[in-house]
Amino acid sequence: xxxxxxxxxxxxxxxxxxxCVVACVAENNTPTVGEAEAGKGRLMQxxxxxxxxxxxxxxxxxxxxxxxxxxxxxxxxxxxxxPVYATYHDEDxxxxxxxxxxxxGTRYCGNNCPYSxxxxxxxxxxxxxxxxEQLNPDLTVRSRGVMEKCSYCxxxxxxxxxxxxxxxxxxxxxEVLPACAQTCPPGAIRFGDLDDPESxxxxxxxxxxxxxxxxHLGTEPSTVYLKKMRxxxx
Amino acid sequence: xxxxxxxxxxxxxxxxEKAAQAAHALRSLxxxxxxxxxxxxxxLPDGAVTRDRRPIRFPWIVVVFWLAGxxxxxxxxxxxxxxxxxxxxxxxxxxxxxxxxxxxxxxMFAALIATLVLGFRSIGLGPFRSGKKVxxxxxxxxxIALCARVDTGEQERLAIEAMxxxxxxxxxxxxxxx
Amino acid sequence: MKSENHLSRLDExxxxxxxxxxxxxxxxxxxxxxxxxxxVVLASVAAxxxxxxxxxxxxxxNRPVMWGVMxxxxxxxxxxxxxxxxxxxxxxxxxxxxxxxVLRGAEAMTALALMVGGLYPLxxxxxxxxxxxxxxxxxSRQLWPNFRSPLLWDAVAITTYLTGSLLFLYxxxxxxxxxxxxxxxxxxxxxxxxxxxxFRGTHAEWRRYHVASTLFAVIIIPVAVSVHSIVSWDFxxxxxxMWHSTIFAPYFVAGAIYSGIAGVxxxxxxxxxxxxxxxxLTPDHFDNLGKLLLTFTLxxxxxxxxxxxxxxxxxxxxxWEVIRSYSGHYLPIFSLLVACNFLIPFxxxxxxxxxxxxxxxxxxxxxxxxGMFTERVQIVVPSLARRNDPSIWGTYxxxxxxxxxxxxxxxxxALIYVIFSKLFxxxxxxxVKEQLFHTTDRTIGGANFSTVVSGxxxxxxRET
Numbered sequence: 111x112x113x114x115x116x117x118x119x120x121x122x123x124x125x126x127x128x129x130c131v132v133a134c135v136a137e138n139n140t141p142t143v144g145e146a147e148a149g150k151g152r153l154m155q156x157x158x159x160x161x162x163x164x165x166x167x168x169x170x171x172x173x174x175x176x177x178x179x180x181x182x183x184x185x186x187x188x189x190x191x192x193p194v195y196a197t198y199h200d201e202d203x204x205x206x207x208x209x210x211x212x213x214x215g216t217r218y219c220g221n222n223c224p225y226s227x228x229x230x231x232x233x234x235x236x237x238x239x240x241x242x243e244q245l246n247p248d249l250t251v252r253s254r255g256v257m258e259k260c261s262y263c264x265x266x267x268x269x270x271x272x273x274x275x276x277x278x279x280x281x282x283x284x285e286v287l288p289a290c291a292q293t294c295p296p297g298a299i300r301f302g303d304l305d306d307p308e309s310x311x312x313x314x315x316x317x318x319x320x321x322x323x324x325x326h327l328g329t330e331p332s333t334v335y336l337k338k339m340r341x342x343x344x
Numbered sequence: 345x346x347x348x349x350x351x352x353x354x355x356x357x358x359x360x361e362k363a364a365q366a367a368h369a370l371r372s373l374x375x376x377x378x379x380x381x382x383x384x385x386x387x388l389p390d391g392a393v394t395r396d397r398r399p400i401r402f403p404w405i406v407v408v409f410w411l412a413g414x415x416x417x418x419x420x421x422x423x424x425x426x427x428x429x430x431x432x433x434x435x436x437x438x439x440x441x442x443x444x445x446x447x448x449x450x451x452m453f454a455a456l457i458a459t460l461v462l463g464f465r466s467i468g469l470g471p472f473r474s475g476k477k478v479x480x481x482x483x484x485x486x487x488i489a490l491c492a493r494v495d496t497g498e499q500e501r502l503a504i505e506a507m508x509x510x511x512x513x514x515x516x517x518x519x520x521x522x
Numbered sequence: 523m524k525s526e527n528h529l530s531r532l533d534e535x536x537x538x539x540x541x542x543x544x545x546x547x548x549x550x551x552x553x554x555x556x557x558x559x560x561x562v563v564l565a566s567v568a569a570x571x572x573x574x575x576x577x578x579x580x581x582x583x584n585r586p587v588m589w590g591v592m593x594x595x596x597x598x599x600x601x602x603x604x605x606x607x608x609x610x611x612x613x614x615x616x617x618x619x620x621x622x623x624v625l626r627g628a629e630a631m632t633a634l635a636l637m638v639g640g641l642y643p644l645x646x647x648x649x650x651x652x653x654x655x656x657x658x659x660x661x662s663r664q665l666w667p668n669f670r671s672p673l674l675w676d677a678v679a680i681t682t683y684l685t686g687s688l689l690f691l692y693x694x695x696x697x698x699x700x701x702x703x704x705x706x707x708x709x710x711x712x713x714x715x716x717x718x719x720x721f722r723g724t725h726a727e728w729r730r731y732h733v734a735s736t737l738f739a740v741i742i743i744p745v746a747v748s749v750h751s752i753v754s755w756d757f758x759x760x761x762x763x764m765w766h767s768t769i770f771a772p773y774f775v776a777g778a779i780y781s782g783i784a785g786v787x788x789x790x791x792x793x794x795x796x797x798x799x800x801x802x803l804t805p806d807h808f809d810n811l812g813k814l815l816l817t818f819t820l821x822x823x824x825x826x827x828x829x830x831x832x833x834x835x836x837x838x839x840x841x842w843e844v845i846r847s848y849s850g851h852y853l854p855i856f857s858l859l860v861a862c863n864f865l866i867p868f869x870x871x872x873x874x875x876x877x878x879x880x881x882x883x884x885x886x887x888x889x890x891x892x893g894m895f896t897e898r899v900q901i902v903v904p905s906l907a908r909r910n911d912p913s914i915w916g917t918y919x920x921x922x923x924x925x926x927x928x929x930x931x932x933x934x935x936a937l938i939y940v941i942f943s944k945l946f947x948x949x950x951x952x953x954v955k956e957q958l959f960h961t962t963d964r965t966i967g968g969a970n971f972s973t974v975v976s977g978x979x980x981x982x983x984r985e986t
Contacts, residue, residue: 151584151916160913178913187761189432193673194655195665198430212665214655215578215648216673217588222760224910226586230648232579254577255648324910327761330434359530385701386529386955387728389979396726400733417678421669424658428666435670442669445752449678452745456686459741460693463734467727469696470719479722481704486534491724522724 111271113281114204114304114332115262117291118314119177121338123298124159126175130290130299131155134179136244137263137289139251141235154229156180156260157290174338177299179290180227180260181323181331182206188219188228196257204332205262215255224327228259262301263288283309304332349519351494352478353503355512356487363393363488366510370492373502381522383479383489393488402462406455409462413454417447478520487513493522528972529958538701541951543797544943545702545710552944559937566930569923574650582921586914587906591924592646593756594898595931598781599639600680600753601774601894605782606632606687607746610694611739619974620810622953623802627793628786629694630948633687634938635785638931640680643673645927672755679752683745690738696721697731697952713945750778757901763840764833764905773825777894780818780863784890787811789939791884793948802954805878812877815890819871823864826897844908851917852904859900862893 134140134157141154157179165171186206189197196212197219199205220228234254237245245251248265252258270286283302291301302309314320319337322330357363363382370380382393390396421443429437465472480489490507494500500517507515548556573580583590609628613621644653656677658666667674700721703714721727754774757765767773787808794803833841848856866889876882903918920928942948960975 147579150582151586151914152579153585158913160911162913176913178911183433185434187433190435190668191671191673191759192432193667193671193677195428195430195432195668198432199434201431212655212663213649214652216643216646217583217648218671218673218756218760220585220588221762221906224761226909226911226914229585230583230588231577232583233577253649254579255650257648327910381725383723384725384728385534385697385723386952386959387723387732388725389975390725390729391979394725396729398726400730402730403733403737406737420658424666424669430668432668432670439670442675445675445748446669446678448748449675449682449745452741452748453682453685455741456682456689456738456745459734459737460689463693463730463737464719466730466734467721469721473720477720477722483723484534484538484701484704486530486532 111280112202112204112305115182115267116302116304116311116315117179117182117262117288117333118300118311118320118336119333120298120300120314120336121174121176122319122336123296124175124177124294125296125298126159126161126173127295128159129293129295130157130177130179131159133289133293134260137246137266138261139245139249141231141237143235147232152229152232154231154235154258156227156229156258158227172340176323176335177290178225178227178323179288179333180206180262181225181329181333182262184330184332185328187222187224187327187329191218191222192216193218203262203264203267205264205267206259207264208257208259208261210250210252210256210258213256215257217257220257224324224329225331228257230257231255260288350521351500351517352520352522353492353494353500353507353515353517354478354480355490355504355507355515356480356482357490357510357512358487360388360392360488362511363490366490366507366512367393369506369510370490370503373499373506375492375494375499375503379493379522381491383483383491385484385486388488393490400466402466405462406458409458410451410455414447414451416454417450418443420450421446474521476520478518478522480514482514491522526962527959528961528963529955532958534955535705537955538705538951541799541802541949541954542702542947543799544793544948545945548944552940556937556940559933559940562933563930563937566926566933569926569930570645573923578646578648580921580923582919582924584916584918586909586916587903587918589646589902589906590918591920591927592642594895594902595927596639596642596646597753597774597898597901598895599635599642599931599935600750601778601781601898602785602891603632603635603639603683603687603782604746604750604775604778605635605786606630606691607742608779608782609786610690611743611746614739615736615743617976618810619957620807622957623799623807623949624786624790624811625694625953626698626948626950627789629687629691630939630942630946631782631785631789633684633691634935634942636680636684636687637938638935640684642927642931643676643680672752672759675752676756679745679749683742683749686738686742686745690742692717693735693738694950695946697723698947698950701951702947747775750775762905762909763838764844765901767829767833769825769829769832773829776818776821776825777897780815780822781891781894783811783815783818784887784894787815787883787887788891791880791887793943794880797943797948799949802949805880808880808883809874809877812871812883812886815867815886816871816877819864819867819890823868826863840910843912844905847904847908848900851907852900855896855900855904859893859896862889863897864893867893 143152143154160176160178162174163171182205194212194214196209198207200207217230231252231254267286270281274281287301291299300310302311304312317336320334321337322334367380380394382388425438464470478491483489492503494503504515606628610625647653656667699714699718703718706714751771754770758770834845867886870876870886907916961972964971964973
């Protein structure tokens with residue numbers, strides 16, 4: 111069954127707490143690089159919460175939080191430049207797939223992503239005991255030299271599809287959620303199937319507040335945002 | 345009357361003028377033009393001493409190889425696209441500009457290899473060498489060797505005479521080919 | 523009145539001895555110098571092996587600057603390799619009279635610089651040991667590579683150009699190898715006999731040899747243009763501000779030829795000094811090379827200004843942030859670039875006194891090469907460091923591993939060139955002889971001139 115997974119991030123609800131980042135790290139075996147490496151720009155987190163400050167006259171300084179996972183663009187610029195087909199567009203789920211054991215590490219995809227959501231394994235990251243027991247057995251631990259990025263928790267999507275198939279029923283809306291969507295305390299991150307007209311994301315796509323990051327580039331992202339509206343007093 | 349091995353009369357000359365004189369004398373013997381040639385360390389202009397009228401056709405065959413290489417490059421890209429139809433960036437499966445680029449490079453690659461191989465074949469170098477060839481190392485000292493292929497003993501005698509008369513050194517008859 | 527040509531005045535054996543000094547048996551000093559270069563190369567190789575086993579974290583790369591010194595070295599050395607193609611191929615085809623002593627050195631530079639440059643795409647891979655995924659071969663994964671990627675076009679183009687330039691170099695050497703074969707002894711004689719492939723020098727052979735050489739030159743020029751265009755498309759195809767520019771292909775080709783000419787000048791000065799070739803490499807040759815370099819200073823400046831002007835004028839926000847960094851964080855690189863590529867060479871090369879002074883030309887050529895290396899730095903680093911999303915803007919500075927690659931690449935080029943010049947004739951002796959053969963003296967009025975034969979001859983006694 112074909113699906114069109116999408117993510118809607120409501121910036122009105124996002125408080126910038128960063129729980130999505132922690133959840134993603136826990137779910138996807140993302141290494142913790144340490145302060146020195148982070149200072150060099152080598153964070154490995156697949157989702158980042160970007161904080162922009164805005165100051166207008168006669169108003170207090172406000173912070174706007176943009177949680178930035180992979181956009182899973184329909185016209186993903188990262189896919190076309192990979193010389194070995196290590197990243198391509200999965201037509202069954204309409205997500206941008208990353209194949210770790212095909213990647214030879216040219217890092218062209220990382221350069222071609224305008225959102226800079228792709229990260230590279232600069233080292234073989236060690237996990238000292240007992241932290242190695244925290245690893246998720248549903249997906250790999252990547253070696254040095256491969257690119258990685260947010261996968262919409264494809265392992266959870268697969269598990270959800272298998273379960274639904276086994277039980278002979280369609281996937282319910284909200285049953286398959288990436289770790290960030292599952293964890294977000296105010297519920298700012300919503301995830302679902304656009305091909306299901308009843309799903310929450312299909313409804314939210316029609317919201318007039320909807321916008322895409324760097325829409326002028328024409329990448330057609332599947333991760334969309336709902337603009338932050340500032341009502342008086344908020 | 346000797347039969348069997350071809351024989352060549354070879355003589356060394358000190359300058360282009362003397363060699364041209366000797367070549368003229370050989371032509372009036374008469375020896376046909378294609379049986380007389382020079383061996384020199386410096387390429388002599390066509391017609392200065394001898395003239396080579398045989399057409400050089402191998403560049404056209406290089407063009408054929410260029411086309412074959414270009415078709416190979418085109419096939420490689422298009423077949424790869426067909427066998428591995430993975431969608432990347434929403435582009436069509438059969439993309440044209442990359443096919444053009446790879447075909448161009450494939451054609452050039454084939455043309456380069458063909459030029460070497462066909463050039464060797466045309467000159468008669470390397471694996472395309474045949475028979476015993478006459479040569480004299482002293483051409484690198486500034487001499488020009490004039491060679492004439494002779495079929496009869498009479499022609500050999502006349503050729504040696506003509507070359508010696510024009511100032512040739514070390515004029516002799518050898519077995520071998522031009 | 524038949525006047526003597528210049529070649530007949532010389533003793534050809536002495537001429538050969540003079541021009542082939544590089545092929546004399548190796549001295550202790552040669553071994554010492556070559557050994558030192560080899561040590562530097564091995565140190566660089568050791569750094570690479572360390573990097574391969576530890577991970578690319580030992581470099582200064584990060585997000586967003588995912589390409590750094592290794593790609594810069596790749597583009598730099600492939601650019602330098604355009605030296606031979608321009609000088610040798612174009613000068614052969616236009617039959618420039620001063621080309622003869624420069625041909626071999628330039629052609630050798632092409633092939634050897636390509637060998638050095640072609641290593642870097644393999645070295646900068648995250649998983650180098652899996653580089654063969656780029657090749658279309660029947661694999662158990664049942665996958666072939668993606669021809670839509672500019673990196674695949676790179677692989678195809680560099681392979682073609684490397685093969686072509688090696689064949690061009692070899693084919694051009696055949697008459698010289700024939701001379702060497704007839705003058706050598708021992709193992710050298712065996713080597714040259716094999717390589718000369720039985721070339722003798724008959725009239726028919728020379729005619730066909732000229733046709734094949736010209737054909738090689740005609741084919742290699744489009745290959746060279748396409749190769750550096752494809753290298754530039756590694757950048758131009760990307761969605762990175764200031765990379766996505768249509769002018770990149772001609773801009774890079776012009777820049778490559780520019781750095782190539784400067785490289786040839788530098789190498790020629792060194793060869794002239796090392797092998798005492800003062801008689802064949804005269805100040806006039808450097809004067810002509812200097813004029814070529816001046817032309818390309820202007821051509822490069824024109825392309826650079828056009829590229830900058832369009833981005834500066836339209837002020838697209840993403841491009842503008844990168845341009846702003848040129849006067850900000852990257853001002854030193856920008857200034858060095860403009861100074862070394864234009865402000866210093868242009869006025870100097872306009873002066874005939876500079877062009878005919880060999881130390882001055884050496885200095886100018888080194889300045890230009892430094893400038894072109896800085897240009898590659900300026901293309902790669904600021905665009906990535908100040909790219910689309912400001913939240914991940916970063917910086918880049920190379921580590922000791924990458925500095926060792928820079929030094930190692932120069933040492934490797936020098937090492938292969940030294941070994942090449944020891945084994946093979948480094949001056950195109952037959953071309954020099956041919957040039958001398960075509961040159962005679964003529965008196966016009968009260969002065970003597972040397973004149974050169976041009977065009978096809980006409981047989982004596984024939985009507986026009």
